Amino acid sequence: MSDGAPPRDPPTVAALFWGFLSIGVIGFGGVLPWARRMMVEQRRWLTPAEFTDLLGLCQFLPGPNIVNLSVALGSRFRGIPGAVAAVVGLISLPMVIVMTLGAVYAAYADHPVVAQGAEGLAAAASGLVVATALKIASPLRGKWLGIGVALLVLVAIAVLHLPLVPTMLVLAPASILLHWWLQ
Amino acid sequence: MSDGAGGTALELAGVFGQLSLVSIGGINAVLPELKRQVVERHGWMTAGDFAALYALAQAAPGPNMLVSTLIGWHVAGIAGALAATGALVGPCALLTWLVAGVWHRFRDRPWRRLVQSGLTPVTAGLVVAAAIVLSEATAVSPGHAVLTAIAAVLLTATRLHPLWVLAAGAALGASGLL
Numbered sequence: 001m002s003d004g005a006p007p008r009d010p011p012t013v014a015a016l017f018w019g020f021l022s023i024g025v026i027g028f029g030g031v032l033p034w035a036r037r038m039m040v041e042q043r044r045w046l047t048p049a050e051f052t053d054l055l056g057l058c059q060f061l062p063g064p065n066i067v068n069l070s071v072a073l074g075s076r077f078r079g080i081p082g083a084v085a086a087v088v089g090l091i092s093l094p095m096v097i098v099m100t101l102g103a104v105y106a107a108y109a110d111h112p113v114v115a116q117g118a119e120g121l122a123a124a125a126s127g128l129v130v131a132t133a134l135k136i137a138s139p140l141r142g143k144w145l146g147i148g149v150a151l152l153v154l155v156a157i158a159v160l161h162l163p164l165v166p167t168m169l170v171l172a173p174a175s176i177l178l179h180w181w182l183q
Numbered sequence: 184m185s186d187g188a189g190g191t192a193l194e195l196a197g198v199f200g201q202l203s204l205v206s207i208g209g210i211n212a213v214l215p216e217l218k219r220q221v222v223e224r225h226g227w228m229t230a231g232d233f234a235a236l237y238a239l240a241q242a243a244p245g246p247n248m249l250v251s252t253l254i255g256w257h258v259a260g261i262a263g264a265l266a267a268t269g270a271l272v273g274p275c276a277l278l279t280w281l282v283a284g285v286w287h288r289f290r291d292r293p294w295r296r297l298v299q300s301g302l303t304p305v306t307a308g309l310v311v312a313a314a315i316v317l318s319e320a321t322a323v324s325p326g327h328a329v330l331t332a333i334a335a336v337l338l339t340a341t342r343l344h345p346l347w348v349l350a351a352g353a354a355l356g357a358s359g360l361l
Contacts (some may be wrong), residue, residue, distance in 0.1 A: 007196075013291045020340060021208035023243070024244065024245045024246070027245055027246065028246050029212045032246065032252060039212065045262055047341070053290060056299065057282070057283060057286045058279065058300060059241050059300060059306070060205075060207070060298070061207070061274070061275065061279050061282060062203065062204050062207045062248055062275050062278065063203055063206055063207045063209075063271075063272075063274075063275020063278070063279065064206070064209050064210050064247075064248040064271075064272075064275070065209050065246075066246050066271055067246065067275060067279075068275060068276070068279040068285075070277045071279040071280055071283070072279055072280075072283040073186065074198065075280050075283060076283065076287075083276065083280055085299075087272060087276060090245075090246065091245065091248075091249065091268065091272065093245075093247055094243065094244055094245025094246065095245075095249060095252045095264070095268060096237050096243065097243055097244060098239065098240060098243040098249045098252055098253055098270075098360055099252060099253070099256055099264060100237070101239055101242070101243050102189065102239055102253050102256060102257070105235070105239060107267065108314065109235075113357045114355050114357070115356035116356045116358075116359055116361070117353045117354070118239075118353070118356070119235075119321070119323055119327060119356045119361070120327070120330065120352040120353050120355045120356015120357065120361055121238045121239075121242060121349055121352050121353040121356060122234045122237070122238035122320075122321040122327075122352075122353070123321045123322065123323075123327040123330040123331045123334070123352055123356070123361070124236055124238075124334045124348050124349050124351065124352025124353070125190075125237065125238040125241040125242070125311060125317075125321070125330040125331065125332070125349060125352070126234075126314070126317050126318040126321045126322075126328055126334070126335075127318075127331045127333065127334020127335040127336075127337070127338060127348065127352075128334060128335075128338055128345050128348065128349065129211060129214075129241075129285055129313065129314045129317050129318075130314040130318060130331065130334075130335035131312070131334070131335045131337075131338035131339045132211065132338075133211070133307075133310040133311045133313065133314040134311075134335070134339055135339070136310045136311075137308075137310070138310055139303060139307075140235070140303070140304055140307055143304075146300075146303060146304035146307070146333065147304070148298035148304075148324065149304035149305060149308065150304040150305070150307045150308035150311065152308065152318060153304070153305055153307075153308025153309055154308045154311050154312045154315070155310075157215050157308070157309065157313075157316070158215065158311075158312035158313075158315040158316055159205050160244065161215075161219070163219070164205060164213060164215065164216035164218065164219075164309075165201070165205050165216075168205055168207070168305070168309075171305055171307050172207075172301070172302060173295070175296065175301040175304060176298055176301030177301075178301070179297060179301040180301070182295055183300070
C-alpha cells in the first residue's frame with residue numbers, strides 16, 4: 001500500500017467525499033499542502049505530474065484554488081456526483097467549525113482580553129497573507145514585464161482603490177497581449 | 184440597496200456570486216473588493232469586524248474562502264452563511280467543471296502557456312495588493328504593524344507552521360503588550 005507502483009483504481013464517490021473531508025478538517029494554515037499529500041502520496045489518485053497540471057488549471061480559473069481542484073478531480077473520476085462529493089466533503093465540516101468559532105468570538109467579543117487577542121490574531125494573519133503574497137509573486141523575479149504589470153495592478157487596487165472587475169477586464173487581456181508581443 | 188445593516192441573503196448571494204467569477208488567484212486576490220462591498224458599499228460591518236472575521240477564517244481549519252460563511256452568518260444568520268458560501272462556490276465550480284475537460288485536451292498547446300504567462304503577474308499584483316489592504320486594516324497600533332511585519336518575515340524565511348504564528352499573535356494581543 002505505501003510503496004511500489006500503485007495500480008490506481010479511480011476512487012469511488014464515497015472515497016472522494018471522505019478524502020476531501022479529511023483534508024478540510026486538518027487543513028490549518030491552508031489546505032493545499034494537505035491536498036497534495038492526500039491525493040498524491042497517501043491515496044495515489046494522481047501522479048505528481050498530474051497534480052501539478054491540475055493545480056495549474058485551478059490557479060488559472062477564478063475561484064478558490066482548492067475548490068476548483070476538488071471539482072476538477074471529482075469530475076475527472078466520477079463526473080458530477082464525484083465533483084459534488086468532493087466539494088461538500090471539503091467545506092461542510094469546516095463551515096460548522098468556523099461558525100462555532102464565530103459564535104464563541106461573538107459571545108466574548110466585548111471582553112477586553114478577547115478583543116485584544118483578536119486584534120493580535122488579525123495582525124499576525126495579515127503577516128501570513130503578506131508571506132503568501134510574496135511566495136505567489138516570487139516567480140516574477142527577473143521578469144521585468146511581469147513585475148511592471150504586477151505593480152500596475154497593485155497601484156490600481158491598493159493605492160487608487162479602483163473596483164476589481166473593470167480593472168481585471170482591462171489589465172488581464174492587456175497583460176496577455178503584452179506578453180504575446182514582447183516575448 | 185443601501186439599507187445599512189439589513190443585508191439579505193439575496194444581496195449576499197449577489198456579492199459573492201460576482202466575486203466567484205473574478206477571483207483569479209483565490210479569495211485573497213479579491214479581499215480588497217470583498218471589503219469594499221461589505222464595509223463601504225453595503226455597510227454590513229466595520230473594517231475592524233471584517234478583519235476579525237478574516238482572521239477567524241484563517242485560524243480555523245479548512246479553506247480560507249470560509250470567510251464567506253462567517254460574513255454571511257454575521258449579516259443574515261444561517262441562511263446568509265449558506266447563501267454566501269454557495270454563491271462563492273457554485274459559479275466557479277461550474278466553470279471549472281466545464282473547462283477542466285477542454286484544458287486536459289489542449290495541455291500541450293502554446294496558447295495555453297501564453298495565457299498563463301500573461302495572467303501570472305496579474306494574479307501576483309492582486310494578491311500583493313490584498314496583503315497591503317488587509318495589513319492597513321489590522322494595523323490598529325504601531326505594535327500591531329510590527330507584529331504583521333515580523334510574522335511575514337518568519338513565515339517567508341522559516342518553515343514555521345502558520346498556526347504557531349497566529350497563536351503567538353493572539354497571545355501577544357491578549358496580554359496587552361501590543
